[in-house]
Amino acid sequence: MTTTRAGFIGVGSQGGPMARRIVEEGFPLTLWARRPESLEPYADTDAVIAATPAELGAACDVVGICVVADADVEDVILRPDGVLAGMEPGGVIAIHATIHPDTCRRLADLAAERGVAVVDAPVSGGGAVAAAGKLLVMVGGADDDVERGRPVFETYGDPVIHLGPLGSGQVAKLLNNFVFTAQIAVSLHTYAFAQDLGVDRNALAQVLAHGSGGSTVAGIIAGMNFDLTGMAQVATVLLRKDVGLTLDLARAAGAVPPDALIGLTDDALAALDSA
Numbered sequence: 001m002t003t004t005r006a007g008f009i010g011v012g013s014q015g016g017p018m019a020r021r022i023v024e025e026g027f028p029l030t031l032w033a034r035r036p037e038s039l040e041p042y043a044d045t046d047a048v049i050a051a052t053p054a055e056l057g058a059a060c061d062v063v064g065i066c067v068v069a070d071a072d073v074e075d076v077i078l079r080p081d082g083v084l085a086g087m088e089p090g091g092v093i094a095i096h097a098t099i100h101p102d103t104c105r106r107l108a109d110l111a112a113e114r115g116v117a118v119v120d121a122p123v124s125g126g127g128a129v130a131a132a133g134k135l136l137v138m139v140g141g142a143d144d145d146v147e148r149g150r151p152v153f154e155t156y157g158d159p160v161i162h163l164g165p166l167g168s169g170q171v172a173k174l175l176n177n178f179v180f181t182a183q184i185a186v187s188l189h190t191y192a193f194a195q196d197l198g199v200d201r202n203a204l205a206q207v208l209a210h211g212s213g214g215s216t217v218a219g220i221i222a223g224m225n226f227d228l229t230g231m232a233q234v235a236t237v238l239l240r241k242d243v244g245l246t247l248d249l250a251r252a253a254g255a256v257p258p259d260a261l262i263g264l265t266d267d268a269l270a271a272l273d274s275a
Contacts, residue, residue, distance in 0.1 A: 003026070003027060003028060004027060004061050004062055004148075004151055004152055005027070005028045005030070005059060005060045005061045005062070006022050006027045006028065006029050006030070006060060006061070006062050006063070006064070006152050007029070007030045007031070007032075007050075007056045007057065007059065007060035007062070007063040007064070007083075008022060008029065008030075008031055008063070008064045008065075008066070009031070009032050009033070009053060009056065009063070009064070009065050009066070009067065009076050009083070010033075010064075010065055010066030010067040010096070010097070011031065011033055011038055011039065011041075011042075011066075012038075012066065013126075013127045014066065014123065014125075014126060014127050014130055015064075015066030015067075015096065016038075016041065016127065017127045017128075017130035017131040017156070018064065018066060018096070018123070018130045018135070018155075018156040019031060019042070019047070019064075020041075020042070020045065020131070021130065021131070021133055021155040021156040022064075022152060022155050022156070023042070023045045023046055023047045024045070024155075025155040027151075027152060027155065028046075028048075029045070029046070029047040029048070030047065030048045030049075030050050030055075030056045030059045030060055031047050031048070031049055031050065031056070032049070032050040032051075032052065032053050032055070032056045032076075036049075052081040052086075053076050053077075053079065053081060053082045053083045053085075053086070054081040054082060054083065054085040054086030055081075055086060056083060056086070057082070057083035057084065057085065057086035057087035057091070058086035058087065058088065059086075060087070060091065061090070061091055061092065061148070062091070062092045062093075062094060062148065062149050062152050063083055063087065063091070063092070063093050063094065064094045064096050064121075064152065065077070065083070065093065065094065065095050065096060065097060066096040066097060066123075067097050068097060068238075069097070069099065069241065070097075070099040070100055070103045072097065073095055073097050073099055073103065073107070074103065074107065077093065077107055077111075078107070078110065084110065084111055084114060084116060087114070087116050088115075088116075089114060089115025089116065090115060090116075091115075091116045091117070092116070092117045092118075092119060092145050092148050092149050093107075093111060093116060093117070093118045093119070094118075094119050094120075094121045094139075094149050094152075094153070095107070095118065095119070095120045095121065095122070096121055096122060096123055097122065098122045098170065098173050098174065098177065098238075098241075098242055098245075099120075099170060099245075100170070100245055100248070100249075101120065101140075101166075101167030101168075101170040101171055101249070102167075104118060104120045104140070104166055104167055104170060105166055105167055108166055117141070117142065117145040117148075118141070118145075118166065119139055119140060119141030119142075119145050119146055119149055119166065119169075120139070120140045120141065120166060120167060120168070120169040120170045121137050121138065121139045121140075121141075121149065121153060121169055122137075122138055122169050122170055122172075122173035123135045123136060123137050123138070123156075123157065123173075124136045124138070124173065124176055124177075130156050133155065133156055133157070133158055134157075134158050135156050135157045135158070136157065136159060136161070137153045137156075137157035137159070137160040137161065138161055138163055138168075138169040138170075138172040138173050138176075139153070139160060139161065139162045139163065139168075139169045140162075140163055140164055140165060140166050140167050140168030140169035140170065140171075140172075141162075141165065141166045141169075142165070142166070143162075146162050171249065173242075174242055174245050174246045174249065175246065177239060177242040177243070177246070178242070178243060178246045178257075178261065178265065179261075180216075180217060180239070181239045181242070181243055181264075181265045181268045181269065182261050182264035182265050182268065183215050183216075183217035183218070183264075183268075184217055184221070184228075184231075184268035184271065184272070185264040185265070185267035185268040185271065186215070186217075186218075186264060187215065187217050187218040187221050188221070188228075188267075188268075188271055189267075190204075190208075190218070191204065191205075191218075191221070191222075191226060201222070201226060202222065205218065205219065205222030208222075209222075227275070228271060228272055228275035229275050231272065231275070232272040232273070232275035235272065236269070236272040236273065239268075239269065239272070240269055243265050243269065
């Protein structure tokens, strides 16, 4: 049985562990990065380093892209020496970045002209969860294309959920991040309310860790000793981007986001800005 040849671009705090899972699970892996030094941690693996994204594309059946924003994804795929310039017909590009679904569809149309498929496969969980092979992978795309990528996705993802046609994964990820942002405000308000009622925040955090009213975000905030500085440094720009994309999707669909959630996301972003 032929082993899928994998490629990966975007070896940051989350993409790095994803790439390592791929090669450690025995898949032939090719890597490329704008900064060669970011690939030094893979010197102890069998990963091959490509000189350009096109060289990577030519060596791979499935390429994962885990960069930050729409423009970054478009660049590594469409530049003259981009992934699409080198990839053979029948290949699959998996977009792990959280971007606008319309960007995925536009890239898919261009890729289809070369016989290459695109699926959107944003992830949630963080680097430690990726290293454990337990990321949530939210996939949108045609059934056959998703199944071709699934063996690679399952090296770092559990569960891998196929949500529907291309763009579905991005919509699900944006909704997840919208709720995550709102939960920051819910948790902050709850801990402040607890103090007003004379309840120790650390004690309440233990209750929420086991109770039906708890959330992942409440645990994260307690784990940071109720100081949002660390989260603000990492997440503010990304969450603001994702909330904005969610609202753009709502406007385009004629959907009205609940006022309560809008208020909470505004509160959360303001709290992160001031941290």
